[in-house]
Amino acid sequence: MISDLEAAIGYRFRNITLLQNALAHSSYANERWHDSLKSNERLEFLGDSILGMVVAEFLYRKFPDRPEGELTRMRADMVCETSLARVADQIGLGAHLLLGHGEEQGGGRGRASILADAVESVIAASFLDGGMEAARQFIDRFVLCYVPEKRLVNVDYKTALQELVQQKKDQTLLYQLVAEEGPDHDKHFTVEVRLNDRVVGCGTGTSKKRAEQDAARAAMESLFPGK
Numbered sequence: 001m002i003s004d005l006e007a008a009i010g011y012r013f014r015n016i017t018l019l020q021n022a023l024a025h026s027s028y029a030n031e032r033w034h035d036s037l038k039s040n041e042r043l044e045f046l047g048d049s050i051l052g053m054v055v056a057e058f059l060y061r062k063f064p065d066r067p068e069g070e071l072t073r074m075r076a077d078m079v080c081e082t083s084l085a086r087v088a089d090q091i092g093l094g095a096h097l098l099l100g101h102g103e104e105q106g107g108g109r110g111r112a113s114i115l116a117d118a119v120e121s122v123i124a125a126s127f128l129d130g131g132m133e134a135a136r137q138f139i140d141r142f143v144l145c146y147v148p149e150k151r152l153v154n155v156d157y158k159t160a161l162q163e164l165v166q167q168k169k170d171q172t173l174l175y176q177l178v179a180e181e182g183p184d185h186d187k188h189f190t191v192e193v194r195l196n197d198r199v200v201g202c203g204t205g206t207s208k209k210r211a212e213q214d215a216a217r218a219a220m221e222s223l224f225p226g227k
Contacts, residue, residue, distance in 0.1 A: 008091040009133055011126060011139060018043075018129050020098075022121035023112060027100030040121035043128075047120030050127055054139045062147070069224060073160050077148045080156040084116035087142045093118055134219055157216035164224055165195065172196055173210045191215045195223070 002019060005010050013019045016202045029039035055078050056114050059071045066074075077083065088094060094109040097118060108114050119142075127135035158175075167169045172195070179190035191211040200222055203214025 002044065002096060005091065005093070005096045009126075009138060013125070013129050015129050016083065018125040019122070021095050022125040023093075023097045023118065025100065025103060025108065025118075027103040027108070028098040031100040038117060043121035043124040044117045045062060045124075046127070047122070047124035048079075050132075050135050051120060051123055051139060051143065052122035054136055055079055055143065056141060058144055059147075069164065072163050074148055075158040076160045076163075077145060078146065080159075081112050081116040083143070083146065084147075085112035087119050091155040093122070102224060116182070157220060158211050160211075161193075161216045161220050161223075164220070177211075193219050195219070 002010065002023075005019070007154065008149050021038070024044050026036050026039040026041055029036055032175075052075065055075050056071070059066075061068070063071065094115055097109055098180065099108045099114075103114070123135050126138050130199055132141050161171060165173055174194045174197075176192050176194065177189060181190075182190050188204060188206060189208050189211040190202065190204050192199050193203075193212070193215040195218055200216045201209050201217070201219030203216070203218055205211035207216050
């Protein structure tokens with residue numbers, strides 16, 4: 001029951017339809033209503049911004065002696081897919097998701113990307129229902145309790161690189177798949193990342209996503225060695 005999720009979150013919604021909307025994956029919205037705008041994607045968009053701002057303010061105040069680059073990487077680690085999926089597991093969010101038949105059969109309830117997006121949607125729903133205080137309450141309880149002060153283990157290098165590059169105007173990052181090797185069960189991908197058409201990093205991985213992260217890491221080490 002959705003009341004169980006409210007209990008896990010520690011917040012009772014005035015408008016329960018906001019929380020229900022936060023649980024509706026696009027596959028469910030398309031299958032049931034034939035309208036993706038009724039999914040949680042718009043809430044996810046809002047929640048991502050709220051989460052990023054609250055975490056940034058927290059890190060800024062907590063670590064006055066840390067440089068901007070380190071704070072950026074710490075924030076990226078705290079709001080990355082792996083970290084948010086862990087929050088979803090903590091509150092049992094997967095059991096409450098509204099999924100389309102195909103996504104249900106494909107194991108969507110345990111998919112990190114879907115869980116992370118839903119966490120951001122719940123944050124936005126809390127904000128719309130109870131204001132910033134309600135959103136902060138959720139973030140304080142489930143996100144800010146994990147601060148990677150020493151070793152960053154889930155760094156979203158793509159996000160960190162994008163934020164550093166965007167400090168200058170008219171900068172364009174492009175990830176390009178340049179090689180794909182191995183059988184279907186053991187694929188290896190090679191990706192280059194270009195900054196304004198110049199190759200600034202190259203990475204490999206067992207998926208395109210991992211290869212892109214590795215390329216972004218290499219680019220950060222090359223372009224921002226002190227950060």
